Amino acid sequence: MPEIPVGAQIFDVVFHPTFCTVYTGLLTGHVKAFAYDEQGNHKSAFALRPSKSSCRGLSLNQDGSHLYAVGKAKSLFTIDTKTEDIVDVRSGAHDVSINRVKSLVPQLLSTGDDDGTVKLWDPRQKDSVREYTHHFDYITDFLWIEDKKQLVTTSGDGTLSVIDVRSKKPEPIAHSEDQEDELLSIASIKGGSKFVVGTQIGILSIFNRNSGWGDCVDRIPGHPMSVDAVCSLPPDLPNVDTTSTILTGSSDGYVRAVQILPTKLLGVVADHGEWPIERISIGSGQQGLTIDQPESGPSTANVGSKKEEDEDNEPRFQRKWWVGSVGHEDVLRMTDLEGFFRDNEGDENEKGALGVQVSDEDSDSGGSDGDDAEHEVDDKDAEEEAEGEGDREDEDENSDDENSDEESDVPQQKKRKRKPEPESKIVPKKRNKNTVVAEPSFFDDL
Structure with missing residues (x-):
């Protein structure tokens, strides 16, 4: 890498x-x-x-x-x-520090600051074109909907809003209910009809714009820590369902490829060790x-x-498509995106699409694309890992204890104004780059 x-x-x-x-x-x-x-x-x-x-x-x-x-x-x-x-x-x-900037169209861009203020700018004019103050905590991410000329903003106040840049009113056309968690990142899937939002407690919230922006329609548990960055895949990436696959960057230091509806973990794209993922970007010069x-x-x-x-x-x-991922470290990691999916594709016959073991229940539920249902991000190769531990028991008798001690000694860095993560929402487990922890109660409905 x-x-x-x-x-x-x-x-x-x-x-x-x-x-x-x-x-x-x-x-x-x-x-x-x-x-x-x-x-x-x-x-x-x-x-x-x-x-x-x-x-x-x-x-x-x-x-x-x-x-x-x-x-x-x-x-x-x-x-x-x-x-x-x-x-x-x-x-x-802005009156306070600016957290995000997004170029929307050739003559318009947006900025969002730590107090939740969003401003639209025309590069040809010195002053801002419009100002929005409906958020009260820092702006975490922007997403531009080209066909509707709408700007979606996510905020640390637990809500997202939709701004029609053609409207002259200084207020959004839609503002979600409080999701009771900080919304940290957003990306589109399903051809722009649905949107994935990363949260502080590791839940992926799914919004469907055809159902309105008031509340999410699906909640996908599994990430053991906050999802600070999400990123859609380029549409011309070969051998991948780009309409339903995203990359997620979590505070546990892993960039994961996750397929949504049906939901399954495709693997770990990049490993930043103990450093939280700050941003993900995909490019191909x-x-x-x-x-x-x-x-x-x-x-x-x-x-x-x-x-x-x-x-x-x-x-x-x-x-050639590259993934650039950054954490709280001094290096930019470049990962061959096509190479990652190509390596996973080799095990398709034994493990299903892109090298992931998928149960019959997952396949059935995924095809329905149903709303208001929680989906699990499956553990990759869980059985093989369990068998391998039995064979290595004599050699690595104390490896689990050492890993646990090492994990507990690493301080978790937080972003500005973040709430502490509720302990009840996180299931402690040995850190494994190819697994994502899901709440046990989720399996009761399967």
């Missing part, structure tokens, strides 16, 4: 839509860009420091020509990715430059990958 050291904790990561370049926002306030090739080799492209305060959020516009950065400095910075210069600074864009070529694009020096030339004689590289 390729790793890119950056020298400080990473708060956000985004990929350029066309070039083989990835951008990171750091605790030190730096924005660092790295070029990469199809083998995962990397090279530093540029480093800027718009502010001495931490950079919490990044977003690229549609063509990747401008990078927007926000953070503790309360300002909105615009970086030209071609010239590598800061071309616009909106000081005091199609163009790049070799080291010995002059750079004419936005910092896209590609490191030794094989290139092809298109009709304009521009170097074009084989498309």
Whole structure:
């Protein structure tokens, strides 16, 4: 698994839509860009420091020509990715620290701060276009619904809201009920008809926009700790049901691939050890430059990958999907997404789709796509693991005790304003990267 050291904790990561370049926002306030090739080799492209305060959020516009950065400095910075210069600074864009930024359409972007205020911006204007104050705790994530021109926001106050950017009213068109838990992340599935929301206690809440935004229609238990990041898969990823599969980043340090409706764990994509996952992003550059070529694009020096030339004689590289995941550590982990699913596909005959053991009950219930039903995220290879422990009993007699002691010594870092996780919601279990713990009461209904 390729790793890119950056020298400080990473708060956000985004990929350029066309070039083989990835951008990171750091605790030190730096924005660092790295070029990469199809083998995962990397090279530093540029480093800027718009502010001495931490950079919490990044977003690229549609063509990747401008990078927007926000953070503790309360300002909105615009970086030209071609010239590598800061071309616009909106000081005091918010009254408090800004937590998230999202480019929506070419002439509109959104920002959300620690007090729950959401602002819409037109890059051509100095002041914000509209301001929303219906949330009272920090904005955790944004999701853009293209066909409806709607912005979905999730918040630490336990609710999500839907903003119609075409409306001139400073209030959302929908605001959910209190979910009694912090909503930390959101991604779309089923062609944009359903949405998965990660929560503080490890539940995946499913919202169906056809049923309204008042409350979730499904709750999927299983993650042993908070789900801080969720990410949809690119639609053209081969050999995968991209409409129902997502990546989840949890505080236990694992990036998992999970299929929703029917619900099953497909495996662990990346392991960050004891470091909580902060953000997940997927990218696949199609163009790049070799080291010995002059750079004419936005910092896209590609490191030794094989290139092809298109009709304009521009170097074009084989498309390959990478997962960039970051935790509370100083490295960006790059994972070959196609390679992960390809490795799991080899066991399909014995274990079902993508190498996961699926029971008959799971297959039947998954096809119904039913609402108001809780679904289990199955343990991967649970039987094989139990048998293996019997064979290793003489050698590793004390391994479980050592793992338990090591786990208990690691402090759990929390985000700002987070509530303590209720102990009754979590089932203690030995940490295993290929399993997700589900509440025992769930099995009573199967």
